[in-house]
Amino acid sequence: MAQKVMIEPxxxxxxxxxxxxxxxxxxxxxxxxxxxxxFRGFExxxxxRMFFEMPQITPRICGICPVSHHLAAAKAADAIIGVTPTHxxxxxxxxxxxxxxxxxxxxHFFELAGPDLxxxxxxxxxxxxxVGLIEQQPEIALKGVMLRKFGQSIIAxxxxxxxxxxxxxxxxxxxxxxxxxxxxxxxxxxxxxxxAQAGIAIAKAWLNEHQDYADTFxxxxxxxxxTVAEDGTLDLYQGKLRxxxxxxNRLEEFDPAxxxxxxxxxxEDWTYLKFPYYLKLGWPGGVYRVGPLARLxxxxxxxxxxxxEEWRQWQQVNGGKPVQGTLYYHWARMVETLYAxxxxxxxxxxxxxxxxxxxxxxxxITRRGVGCLExxxxxLIHDYRTDPDGKLIDVNLIIATGHNxxxxxxxxxxxxxxxxxxxxxxxxxxxxxxAAIRAHDPCLSCSTHAVGQMPLEVTLLRGDGxxxxxxxxx
Amino acid sequence: MVRWSNGWCVAEGRAxxxxxxxxSRQDDGFGWYAVNRVRALLGQPxxxxxxxxxxxxxxxxxxxxxxxVSSDLADLVAQYERLxxxxxxxxxxxxxxxxxxxxxAQDQPRLLTHDMLPAELLAVSRALYxxxxxxxxxxxxxxxxxxxxxxxxxxxxLVDAAGRLCLLLARGKLPA
Numbered sequence: 285m286a287q288k289v290m291i292e293p294x295x296x297x298x299x300x301x302x303x304x305x306x307x308x309x310x311x312x313x314x315x316x317x318x319x320x321x322x323f324r325g326f327e328x329x330x331x332x333r334m335f336f337e338m339p340q341i342t343p344r345i346c347g348i349c350p351v352s353h354h355l356a357a358a359k360a361a362d363a364i365i366g367v368t369p370t371h372x373x374x375x376x377x378x379x380x381x382x383x384x385x386x387x388x389x390x391x392h393f394f395e396l397a398g399p400d401l402x403x404x405x406x407x408x409x410x411x412x413x414x415v416g417l418i419e420q421q422p423e424i425a426l427k428g429v430m431l432r433k434f435g436q437s438i439i440a441x442x443x444x445x446x447x448x449x450x451x452x453x454x455x456x457x458x459x460x461x462x463x464x465x466x467x468x469x470x471x472x473x474x475x476x477x478x479x480a481q482a483g484i485a486i487a488k489a490w491l492n493e494h495q496d497y498a499d500t501f502x503x504x505x506x507x508x509x510x511t512v513a514e515d516g517t518l519d520l521y522q523g524k525l526r527x528x529x530x531x532x533n534r535l536e537e538f539d540p541a542x543x544x545x546x547x548x549x550x551x552e553d554w555t556y557l558k559f560p561y562y563l564k565l566g567w568p569g570g571v572y573r574v575g576p577l578a579r580l581x582x583x584x585x586x587x588x589x590x591x592x593e594e595w596r597q598w599q600q601v602n603g604g605k606p607v608q609g610t611l612y613y614h615w616a617r618m619v620e621t622l623y624a625x626x627x628x629x630x631x632x633x634x635x636x637x638x639x640x641x642x643x644x645x646x647x648x649i650t651r652r653g654v655g656c657l658e659x660x661x662x663x664l665i666h667d668y669r670t671d672p673d674g675k676l677i678d679v680n681l682i683i684a685t686g687h688n689x690x691x692x693x694x695x696x697x698x699x700x701x702x703x704x705x706x707x708x709x710x711x712x713x714x715x716x717x718x719a720a721i722r723a724h725d726p727c728l729s730c731s732t733h734a735v736g737q738m739p740l741e742v743t744l745l746r747g748d749g750x751x752x753x754x755x756x757x758x
Numbered sequence: 759m760v761r762w763s764n765g766w767c768v769a770e771g772r773a774x775x776x777x778x779x780x781x782s783r784q785d786d787g788f789g790w791y792a793v794n795r796v797r798a799l800l801g802q803p804x805x806x807x808x809x810x811x812x813x814x815x816x817x818x819x820x821x822x823x824x825x826x827v828s829s830d831l832a833d834l835v836a837q838y839e840r841l842x843x844x845x846x847x848x849x850x851x852x853x854x855x856x857x858x859x860x861x862x863a864q865d866q867p868r869l870l871t872h873d874m875l876p877a878e879l880l881a882v883s884r885a886l887y888x889x890x891x892x893x894x895x896x897x898x899x900x901x902x903x904x905x906x907x908x909x910x911x912x913x914x915x916l917v918d919a920a921g922r923l924c925l926l927l928a929r930g931k932l933p934a
Contacts, residue, residue: 329782329905340808344782387830395829395874414829414874415862415881426886432830440812450808 303717304554305700313704316697318689318721319555327679335364335653335674336454342666342681343449349727351384351439351449352659355521356666358452359655363541364670365454365646372639373456378521379631380442380451381657385520385624386476387435388660389576389617392725393483394428397614400722401490405715424486427479431621434476438628441465456643466632473629477590480622484594487615500702502610502695502720505530507562507572508581509687511658512537516584518595518623520658527562527572528582532605535562540656543665547682559690560682571694574662574687575724576616581606586619588626594619610695613723620660649674661725662687685726695720773840773928774815774891777823781807785846785900785913788920790823792844792896795921796928797821819928827874829882836887842927843876843893844920846900852912854920855897856927861890894927896920 302319326345333341338357343350355377362369369377395414402421403412410416418425442461443449451457491498512526513519525543527536536546549558550567562570572578586592598619601607607616631637655666662684669678685692699720703713775796777789793811794804800819805811811822820838824831827843835841843859861880874882876895884890898920901910909917926933 325905341782344780391829413878415878415885418882418885422885425882429829429832429882429886432828433833436830444813 303696303721305696305704305717307704313697313700316693316700317554318693318696327681330679331676333676335361335668335670335676338666338668338676339452339454340450345681349384349388349659349661351380351443352657352664353666354443354449355381355452356655356657356659356664358454359522359657360653360666360668361454361655363653363655364650364668364674366648366650367455367644367646369456370639370641370644372460372636372641373452373643374522375631375634375637376442376457376461376642377452379461379628379637380439380449381521382624382628382631383435383438383442385435385660386480386621386628387432387439389621389624390428390431390435390480390483392660393487393614393617393621394425394431396722396725397617398424398428398486400715400719401486401614405719406712424482427482431476431479431483434472437472438469441469453643455646458642460640460642461637463638466638469628470632473625477622477625480618480625481590483618484615484622487618488597491612491615498609498611500609501716502698502723503608504694504698505608506691506694507535507565507570508578508606509572509574509663510579510582511540511656511663512583513587515587517587518579518583518585518591518620519587520579520620520624520627522657525656525663526582528606530606530608532581535564540665541654543654543656543667543682549682549686555689557686557689560687561690568690571690572687573691573724574684575613575660576620577607577610577613578662579658580616580619586623588623588630591619591623591626594622610720610723613725617725659684661685661727683727685724688724688726692721692724692726695724770839771930772818772820772838773842773930774820774822774835774838775842775844775924775928777821778826778843778845779823780825782905782907784902784904784906784908785910786903787907788846788898788900788909788913788917789844791909791914791917792920792924793821793823795917796924799921799925819925827876827879829874829879831879832883833887835879835891835893836883836889838891840928840930841880841891841893842896842924844896844924846903846913847897848899850897850899852899852916854916854923856894856923856933859893859895892930896924896927 304317306314308314330338330341338361339354342353342357345353399412399414399417403416414425439449443451451459507527507529509525509527511519511523513523524537525540526534528534538546546563547560548563549560551558561567562572564570580595580598586595598607649670649672651670651672653668657664664684665682667680668676671677696717699716703716775793777793779786779789781787781790797804805823810824859876859880861884862877876893880890880893898913898916901912923933
């Protein structure tokens, strides 16, 4: 009789993620699924609002990457009024975005992934956390805190707010960079680049030491999607979307505004979150991943020297082919952190960055706008349709966690097949299932915060629904 | 000013009342309302719905509103003698509750969430900066966390009591 192992949160508010591991009659894993909570509520919430309000409304989706939504919304609003922002406005928006990337990536690496890598997946859970890391390696933990603060300081310098910035508007930005802010950011850049390099060294050392493990842990073929500049180098703020297959062959390169010609969204009855896929290859052949792993796989290089050297080493991991191991996300994440810091330096050197040419007015309403950028977790698409007055009649958001929806389930399945033995729910299996999901850095819980933790309930069920065993973590 | 053995300075008597939550998710925005009640009691203008208050710190009792606790707050909270966190909670009796928090590591690692528990923040603060403020959490159970603005009627009636309790705790007076 088929059995199902379920890992689900007990509380309703933090996450709504549930993992089901379905066992066959022989006790082996048949398949696994990650169930994610409904996201469409926010899209409904936005309908009826004016398009120009969206840069202020959408950051409320998330307390971790509000800047990504803020800027994607502003880009969609630019398109609705038919405006291309000035070079200065684009530079300043990208600068803010780099701050977002630095704070988000460093938080994930040093606080969430770091304890796994530095203390071990099977370390005592009471110690396998950021506090345990601080106790054992305080200098490493401090680097993470300083990187996160640095990223937040860039956001605050431009947006006047640490969390919900008021900066990008339809047609540009509403304030210039001050000399004081520029000099403050510059002052700390060198130290933060060293911090990022220390993170890269940690990730590489771990991956080198555990290469066989990393190469097989949640490793599977799929496509990779991300944004590239005109010359094919990594671009986190603007450019074309490039999709490659599992062998590294380029499948498409297209304007993000045309995403509906290339990306479909599959609906499954066991989860509210849709599954984006490449239309021409259909479902499930067209599934792909986004985020740091995907971006380093699909780009042709990185336009900053230190990060490019890391990318060159990345290329050697799998002989120039895409790297498939999910744990390589961690290395890629820190390479992107380094890139974001170097790119910050480049932006601050641009003579136009201090200009007051910030805004292009327009009274046009084109009635549709698509905004796209590479959020820390992956490609983020905001697609708005309006009535002739600019009131939103349709809002479609494809978030990185959605793009990675299939990949996270597949990762769980790969890990479960390796670690689930019959009906036993082991700590080792749970640790690794979590690590496989966590490596994608899903944003499951950021819309709402409430006092409490997200415990996981692991339930072993027979095919008829009878509970065989239940384990609660957290 | 109190100077700790590691050189870190803490202004004696200073407190931070930090509301947590998301104003766009109904009762999850309770912390913002409570913080603004504290500000009213202190004779200060309210934070507007886009102002986190972080640029206005420096009073004896400071107030701010953020979506969640995160590690980069460690050096901020280490500057205070007392910290009062006010937030919605899930379930429980419909009344204002409070409890003290000690700096402790979680007994389980964070699994998939990006926020940090108060006890964990305090542990980070103490480990990195040598001091963690005496900390209290004030909570009220939320009834609706769906997208939307405004508190449920039941929760709205508790804003005043929560604000007064926050201020009491911020001033170092424990309720009877």
